[in-house]
Each structure stands twice: as structure tokens, then as C-alpha cells.
Amino acid sequence: MITLWGRLNSHNVKKVTWALIEMELPFVRHDIGGTFGYTPEYLAMNPNRLVPTIEDGDLALWESNAILRYLADAHAPAFRSDDVAVRACGDKWMDWQFQLADAQRDAFLGCVRQGKDGSDPLVAASAEKAGAMMALLDAELRRREWLSGDRFGIADIPMGVYAHTYFSIPVERPDLPHLAEWYARLKTRPGYASQVMIPLT
Known part of the structure; x- marks a missing residue:
């Protein structure tokens, strides 16, 4: 199960949620950023104070387009x-x-x-x-x-x-x-x- 951190009114978070659905990858999303603020735990994963970040097993990854490339390469090469x-x-x-x-x-x-x-x-x-x-x-x-x-x-x-x-x-x-x-x-x-x-x- 992939964990996605980020509020859905972010363009960059929308990219990742859309990709996860296209790839039929199970995920859970947590609101963070904007009016939701940032927790110390989140900033330990992504010190940029930006969204999104994903967790996939031991990997924590930020930057939306890097996430898209990773998801395709790791889980859905047809994309x-x-x-x-x-x-x-x-x-x-x-x-x-x-x-x-x-x-x-x-x-x-x-x-x-x-x-x-x-x-x-x-x-x-x-x-x-x-x-x-x-x-x-x-x-x-x-x-x-x-x-x-x-x-x-x-x-x-x-x-x-x-x-x-x-x-x-x-x-x-x-x-x-x-x-x-x-x-x-x-x-x-x-x-x-x-x-x-x-x-x-």
C-alpha cells in the first residue's frame, strides 16, 4: 500500500492521485500542506515544506514528476x-x-x-x-x-x-x-x- 501525503487542491498532488488510479495501485492519502500545515514527521521526510511525498515500503520520495517516473518504472511500465x-x-x-x-x-x-x-x-x-x-x-x-x-x-x-x-x-x-x-x-x-x-x- 502506497501512502501519499498532500492536499488534493494542489496541482502536484492531483498528478500523483490521478496516476495511482490510472495504474490501479492501492493507496491512502493524508491531507497535509496549505491550511493543514506540516508535522515534524512529514518534514523529516520532505524538508522543503512542499507536497506531495509518497512512501512506498522503505522509500520516501518527493517531487511530483520524480514520483510519476518512479511509479511507472517500479509498478506500471506500460505507462x-x-x-x-x-x-x-x-x-x-x-x-x-x-x-x-x-x-x-x-x-x-x-x-x-x-x-x-x-x-x-x-x-x-x-x-x-x-x-x-x-x-x-x-x-x-x-x-x-x-x-x-x-x-x-x-x-x-x-x-x-x-x-x-x-x-x-x-x-x-x-x-x-x-x-x-x-x-x-x-x-x-x-x-x-x-x-x-x-x-x-
């Missing part, structure tokens, strides 16, 4: 390509997600935490930056259906979480049909619906 080049391309998009998160941050905070919308200049500027970056993703998805290769895999998970935020906040977005089709495919996955498509807080 990671055997082809080194395909896997590296997927890893590229997993790590690129952090740049998108930075671009989208002011739009997310303004809309979700401060009750603003796209008419706010700071929100609008952030949304424009995020839209320009999403256009790069749209171009990639014009060439293939999944960021992980020829099938859904862990490389789709980080951007999938942030795509839900992108499509949910009240801002103007460019017309990106391949991105929208990928997002529609993600929405049919039960783990995505139950762990990611929840109210933004």
Missing part, C-alpha cells in the same frame, strides 16, 4: 515507453510543464483566489503568456494524440492537470483545436474526472 527517444520526448513535456505553471500563475491566483477575471490586466497578461505556451503544445498534439507517444502515459499527466485549470478559469483563450481534443480525451478518463476535474481552490 512509460520502452523507446528511449520517445521517453525523452515525454520527459521534455513533463519538465516544460513547470514553465507553463509559472506563466499561468497570476491568472490562476487572480481568478481562483481573488475572484478576478480576464478583464484584470495582471490576469490578462498571464493568460496571454499561458495561451502562447499552449500554442506550442497544440503544435505537438497536431503530430500525435498523446505526449507519451502512441498511447496515454505519465507524460500526459502533468500538463493534463494544468490544462484543466487553463480551460476552467474565466479568461480569453486562443483557438487551439488539437489541445482541446486532447483535453476532451483526458476528460473521459475516470481518474482525471475524480481527481483533477474538481473545483479549483
Whole structure:
């Protein structure tokens, strides 16, 4: 049984809960971080004061994308390509997600935490930056259906979480049909619906 530490309103925790459900791995999740605070026991595992962290046997592991790679490699290799080049391309998009998160941050905070919308200049500027970056993703998805290769895999998970935020906040977005089709495919996955498509807080 895998233990996951982290509050579900964290984008990075959503990545891991969604992956665990996709991989059909039994787990228990404990709320920690944000309004839940941190215990000394948790900080002994993860001194960064961030979530998530998992425990799997004797292993305690933090950093959400490292956790995704570990879960696939250790428990569900079908979620990671055997082809080194395909896997590296997927890893590229997993790590690129952090740049998108930075671009989208002011739009997310303004809309979700401060009750603003796209008419706010700071929100609008952030949304424009995020839209320009999403256009790069749209171009990639014009060439293939999944960021992980020829099938859904862990490389789709980080951007999938942030795509839900992108499509949910009240801002103007460019017309990106391949991105929208990928997002529609993600929405049919039960783990995505139950762990990611929840109210933004």
C-alpha cells in the first residue's frame, strides 16, 4: 500500500492521485500542506515544506514528476515507453510543464483566489503568456494524440492537470483545436474526472 501525503487542491498532488488510479495501485492519502500545515514527521521526510511525498515500503520520495517516473518504472511500465527517444520526448513535456505553471500563475491566483477575471490586466497578461505556451503544445498534439507517444502515459499527466485549470478559469483563450481534443480525451478518463476535474481552490 502506497501512502501519499498532500492536499488534493494542489496541482502536484492531483498528478500523483490521478496516476495511482490510472495504474490501479492501492493507496491512502493524508491531507497535509496549505491550511493543514506540516508535522515534524512529514518534514523529516520532505524538508522543503512542499507536497506531495509518497512512501512506498522503505522509500520516501518527493517531487511530483520524480514520483510519476518512479511509479511507472517500479509498478506500471506500460505507462512509460520502452523507446528511449520517445521517453525523452515525454520527459521534455513533463519538465516544460513547470514553465507553463509559472506563466499561468497570476491568472490562476487572480481568478481562483481573488475572484478576478480576464478583464484584470495582471490576469490578462498571464493568460496571454499561458495561451502562447499552449500554442506550442497544440503544435505537438497536431503530430500525435498523446505526449507519451502512441498511447496515454505519465507524460500526459502533468500538463493534463494544468490544462484543466487553463480551460476552467474565466479568461480569453486562443483557438487551439488539437489541445482541446486532447483535453476532451483526458476528460473521459475516470481518474482525471475524480481527481483533477474538481473545483479549483
